[in-house]
Amino acid sequence: MKREIVSLQSTEFDTVVIGGGITGACLAHDAALRGLRVALVEKDDFGVSTSAASSKLLHGGIRYLQKLQFGKVRESARERTYFQVIAPHATRCVPFLIPTIGGSLMKGRAALLAGMNLYRLLCAGLNRLIKDPVKRIEFGRLYSRRQVLEKVPLLQAIDGLNGAHTLFEVHMNNSERVTLAFVKTAVEHGAVAANYVRVIDFIQHGEQISGVMCRDQLSGQEFPVRARIVVNAAGPFLPGINKLLKGAHLRKEPTGFSKGVHLVTRQIEQRYALALSSGKKTEGLVTRGGRHIFLIPWRGRSLIGTTNVPFTGNLDEVRVTNRDIRDFLQDINAIIPGVGLRQDDVHYAFAGLYPLISDDIKTDTYQGTGEYQVVDHAGQDQLAGMVSVLGAKYTTARAIAEQAIDIVVAKLNKPELRCRTATEPLGEGRIDDLEAFIVDRQERYRNLLPAETVHHLVVSYGSAVDQVIAFCRETDGYLEPLAGNRETLAGEVAWAVQQEMACTMDDVVFARTGLGTIGHPGEAVLQKVFSIMSGILGWPDERYRQEVNLVEQRYRYLDD
Incomplete structure (x- = not known):
């Protein structure tokens, strides 16, 4: 896979995708598998911004139960299943322990068991899509306090602990390499991709968008990339790029951004991931009392996430501060008094942004949303040849891409080109057992x-x-x-x-x-x-x- 700058300039593409995070990578992958001529440009390296700044989980959607969004639960669980099929080498199932607390209605054993049974019902039948038995996702069970402490003695410090339920989630060893695998597979199918290429303007004739002007960040060269349809999938940078066009709007413009910080520390627990309720609020109709912090065993370390801090700075300058680390360590040590994490236990820390659409941004409440947007600007803003795709979660990027490329092929009068990305393995994922x-x-x-x-x-x-x-x-x-x-x-x-x-x-x-x-x-x-x-x-x-x-x-x- 090479940086084919000359090919970007000399080819007339069906579509050019802006942004090489997981959403853009999935868009290029889907379009290339359908036989379209595809260009993909990314201003930095592939998958190193928002897509990398996560807990590296492919969530099964249980978080949407608290908002009674049953369709979102099923969608996330289904997409998690597809990852097990198309990238079996890159993922593993991790058992989470979710503690239950005596004397609490929503944190108690009965409420959690009811929620888990409902979740199991919403996930019914999905394991049948996975042919390799090793990759099928287990359903957990309820444990007594004694059984829990035999497994993770550290949890004895949690007040009122009377048991826990296991929940199996899918975890990526390296989310950046998974994003790259989508890009590489797109290139195998004829796409032209280049990192360090920044979009600086649109090519526009009246109300018709016919490509983008780019700058090679390594050489300084500026050049056009011509395409019948431009798809903007630049994540947090999407609104700023759309401002280069007069009248290009999302259905719901982000009202702000929140910075999420993750820590990589000495290993706290080797076998189980822990989902522990914090004192931070979360939005929902039915909640367990606070946003969860995840402590995940990962490559001989613990990966811990995440915080929720409103961000108002330059989107290109998202950095972790010493205060971020100190405050997060304080939260973790308060949740598990016996863990005793110190700043010198932190091997690495990273931060990313997620967009907010709430009118009232609160510093003490998690307001992230799993909602994504696919906008055809021809219908909404009378700008032909332009589609915007604002993703929300790594897990559902493939599904978002399918919806967007369905719009693209319809506009190109090629509706017979059907999506294949749910079942066809990535280039590196062709492993049956x-x-x-x-x-x-x-x-x-x-x-x-x-x-x-x-x-x-x-x-x-x-x-x-x-x-x-x-x-x-x-x-x-x-x-x-x-x-x-x-x-x-x-x-x-x-x-x-x-x-x-x-x-x-x-x-x-x-x-x-x-x-x-x-x-x-x-x-x-x-x-x-x-x-x-x-x-x-x-x-x-x-x-x-x-x-x-x-x-x-x-x-x-x-x-x-």
Whole structure:
């Protein structure tokens, strides 16, 4: 997969998608599988903004029960199922423990059991869509206080604890790589994609939109990308891009943004994720008393999220502050007094934005919404050739893309081009039996790599693992790990540059390999990464400090 800037300029596309987060990636993927000529442009790297700043969960929709949105529950559970089918290598089922509290109606055992039974009913039949038994999603059960404390003794600090119910959710090892897998599959089917390409204007003739003007962020070159239909899927940046056009509006314009912060800490609990009620309010008709904080075992760490802080700054400058970290640690320690998390337990912290549509934005209440918007501006604003797609959740991005591309093919008079994305695996997801596939590859490469490393490669690259290992075998040292405490091989750096459009060290360290998302990998590792990349890209030695500064900035949290 290469940055085909010349192809972007010289091709007349059916559609150009603005934004390479999960929504834009799914749009390009769906359109390409239907046979459309597709361009995808992203101003930064693919999937590193809002799409990366999450708990990496593919939610089954149980959160919508509190708003009695049963259709949203079913939709989310269905889309979670599809991910198990099309990207089996990239996900795992994680059991959450949801505590029950004696003397509380909504937090009690009876209320939670009733809610879980209703949820089970709303998810009925979905597991039949998953052929691989290992990928089917279990339903949980209710445990007594004694059973819960045998599993997670830490929970004894919760006042009034009288049991817990398990809920199995689907968790991604690396959400950035899942987004990238959609982009790569789109490219396999003929799409032209490029990161670091910013849209600076629209090409407009009267009320007809016929493309976008772009700037290559790496070279500074400006050029047109012509298409019959433009689809704006730029997430939080969507309204700002639409302002380049007079009269382009969403049905509900965002009234503001909220910043959600996640922490990656020392591992608190190895086997179970914990869903614990905080003192923060949440909107809903039926609630358990507060917004939940999730503590998820992830890659030898705990991934903890999320906060809810109104954000009014520059959308390109969303950063974690030291106060964010201190306040969140205080909340966590108040919920579980025995956990004793300190600031030096935090290996990494990241933040992202989600749009708000509430007229009254409250600092103490979670007001995020699972509602998304697909707007045909020809019908709404008399701007032909323009569609806006504002997503809300990673889980439902595929469904949103299907709705939007249905509109696109109708406008192109190609209604016979049907969506295939719910059942056709991603390019790296062509694995029928995941457990058997892993065992087979561990045996095949047992004289070459440790079993744990092969497992890591399968989780990262899926059915492309053979190509990755063959690529690494061609160069001395590429089969060696970059560090003793990481599974990432030296050759994965070169693969990211030559096969996956990585342009900076930041791209490699965070989005492609995840080296940096569980903590700073160390100066020696960064030097190795730079050495490999500079050998391929021809970087001069003096560029080292520039590249390292971009990586180091991720770990520099702003002062209050």
